[in-house]
Amino acid sequence: MHAALRDTRLANDSRNGDDGATPAGGTRLLGVIRSAERRRDTAMAMLMNNFVMFLDAPRHGRLRKLMIKSFTPRVIEGLRDEVRRFIDSAIGRIQARGGGDLVTELALPLPITMILHLLGLPADDRTKLHRWTLDFASASGMLASQDTVERGQQAVMHFVEYVREQIAQRGPSRGALLDIMLEAQDGDDPITMEEVIAGCCGLFIAGFETTTNMIGNAFVALSRNPEQRELLRAEPALLSNAIHELMRYDGTAHWIMRTAAEDVTIGEATIRRGETVLLGAAAANRDPLVFPDPDRLDLRRDGAQHLAFGHGRHACLGASLALLELEEAILALVQASPAIQVDESRLRWRNGFGGLRGPECLPVLCGEAARTERRAA
Secondary structure, eight states: OHHHHHOTTEESSGGGGOOSSOOTTOOHHHHHHHHHHHHOOSHHHHHHHHOGGGOOTTHHHHHHHHHGGGGSHHHHHTTHHHHHHHHHHHHHHHHHHTEEEHIIIIITHHHHHHHHHHHTOOGGGHHHHHHHHHHHHHHTSTTOOHHHHHHHHHHHHHHHHHHHHHHHTOOSOOSOHHHHHHHGGGSSSOOOHHHHHHHHHHHHHHTTHHHHHHHHHHHHHHHHOHHHHHHHHHOGGGHHHHHHHHHHHTOSBOOEEEEESSOEEETTEEEOTTOEEEEOHHHHTTOTTTSSSTTSOOTTSOOTTOOTTOOGGGSOTTHHHHHHHHHHHHHHHHHOSSOEEEOGGGOEEEEEGGGEEEEEEOEEEETHHHHHHHHHO
């Protein structure tokens, strides 16, 4: 799996292996994307042809080098106090009511707020931006209807128009990522306005759902393994190791998509040029040759070889921000008093953008409400 993710013959930019046909077994959205890429005349084409996630060298490296300026250790560490305040406030509200939905009250708004802050977009716009992202995410499903795909296309169009309006109204630079990208249009290695817009749209779309799902997945896993939850509560120094193990154990990205830019043989499988490849990240994270007894959650395990952030040149750009949010959220939830418990009877799961998995609704109880629920059970 590591070798496949490093193999430059497996392209992120599907045009590098595109012969004009939609691959067999592709989603409806993939067909729309391929068509848009060839036409270059839609908002979907703007995103797919210019966002760093969907590009290969040399454009990928040039744009990634620019965007990484907003994800340096210094920048991310500077967000820690704000992240803690947000988490403490959300947990306080849940405790005051005796429970709530951990997704809508913490796991979702936290990463949305942070990515908007880094981009330099108004926090008040998060509701409509989230709605457009959900429409795009729904359109990526293997069984998405034509109507759902069309809503996804409309959502990307609205997002592109929104970013254009934000740029037109932009005041003096505040040092946010959108400002950095705009200034780079006049730099030594200039980027285009299309790359600026796609970067802003794409980073928002990619910048919160994985973290939202991972906070939910991790807390459910700890709740189902109470001895591991107690271990982390008693030994908070295990936090960094624990987060990597939780990501290995139940990561949010189950597969990573690539397109063969030429014929490739991996093991006994030959992948023909233009074919779409789904690399099983979740399966690799449970590989018994790498992780002994892989179905067991062990917070003392060295799980840092996991592929939850991908690997190689296309590894997750915002991994440092996601780790900060995960560490602070999980530690606060584990240490909360009274203890916060998952209400398994009302837990609902969803499948979202790019094969991502996480709770759609994560009801939790605490205090007397949790005790009453346990007695009833």
